[in-house]
Amino acid sequence: MAFESLASRLQSTFDKLRGKGKVTEEDVTKAMREVRLALLEADVNFKVVKEFVNRVKERAIGQDVLKSLTPGQQVIKVVNDELTELMGGGQSKLAAATRPPTIVMMVGLQGAGKTTTTGKLANYLRGKQNRKPLLVACDIYRPAAIKQLEVVGKQLNIPVFSMGDKVSPVEIAKAAIAHAKEEHLDYVLLDTAGRLHIDETLMGELQEIKEIAKPNEILLVVDAMTGQDAVNVAESFNNQLELTGVVLTKLDGDTKGGAALSVKSVTGTPIKFVGMGEKMDALEPFHPDRMASRILG
Ligand code: GDP
Numbered sequence: 001m002a003f004e005s006l007a008s009r010l011q012s013t014f015d016k017l018r019g020k021g022k023v024t025e026e027d028v029t030k031a032m033r034e035v036r037l038a039l040l041e042a043d044v045n046f047k048v049v050k051e052f053v054n055r056v057k058e059r060a061i062g063q064d065v066l067k068s069l070t071p072g073q074q075v076i077k078v079v080n081d082e083l084t085e086l087m088g089g090g091q092s093k094l095a096a097a098t099r100p101p102t103i104v105m106m107v108g109l110q111g112a113g114k115t116t117t118t119g120k121l122a123n124y125l126r127g128k129q130n131r132k133p134l135l136v137a138c139d140i141y142r143p144a145a146i147k148q149l150e151v152v153g154k155q156l157n158i159p160v161f162s163m164g165d166k167v168s169p170v171e172i173a174k175a176a177i178a179h180a181k182e183e184h185l186d187y188v189l190l191d192t193a194g195r196l197h198i199d200e201t202l203m204g205e206l207q208e209i210k211e212i213a214k215p216n217e218i219l220l221v222v223d224a225m226t227g228q229d230a231v232n233v234a235e236s237f238n239n240q241l242e243l244t245g246v247v248l249t250k251l252d253g254d255t256k257g258g259a260a261l262s263v264k265s266v267t268g269t270p271i272k273f274v275g276m277g278e279k280m281d282a283l284e285p286f287h288p289d290r291m292a293s294r295i296l297g
Pocket of ligand 1: 109
């Protein structure tokens, strides 16, 4: 299960505090030393850890927390609040264009789960929000990618717009948006090309699509299992494209959790959804507060 080791370490640290009638500054410092190690071991960015620990300490020691009737509980509450804040505070919802269709550009490296997530998002929009999505096959370099999206669309009974692999992704995006307008569809989900690594040609192409499609959302799909790499990938994509959100996939696996805890504060981009499995219904809106409670038990 995701966060298992982090959660159990934090819980044992806080179990020691919870029961105490009196908590000293030294107790807090000691607990925060353990929190620091647990977070670093969970692959959370070191700068993020440092700032987090300092904020918690300041709030826990500086205010009336230690003089309260339940100091242990209060310290844990501070940690909970700060963890929530670290992951973005409130829920970041998907944008909706004032005049449909809303254009969503899905980007990410190969294997992150981009095509699967595009299908899941369409399924979510239709099922939970009663919207009419269109899936668009803009990855013309991997013939299997077009096929994969078509299979997903068929499985979900959601239309797929494709022009094969001889037309440029920019032209495909343009035609798809025109088609969606004609058909009064609400969302256009552009499944763009992925590569194994970030390269200039890919970024150039994505920028071109961005210019033409004027997306309301640019969602980066990253694999939570890749830890700090996921954060680095998010930083690069954000520098080039100005992301509006991140979808963290494979959170059903035994990821240590570092990416979930670092992405927002390193890149300033909120996590909007998380992938919780391979099936088409395994996509959930991301709630920082629920995630924090899950980690703290
Ligand atoms: P793409 O190359 O980025 O388009 O990646 P795909 O959509 O083809 O996904 C790559 C693999 O990751 C596939 O086997 C997916 O089933 C799997 N995958 C995607 N999202 C998740 C997830 O949230 N959890 C799990 N366990 N597997 C996922």
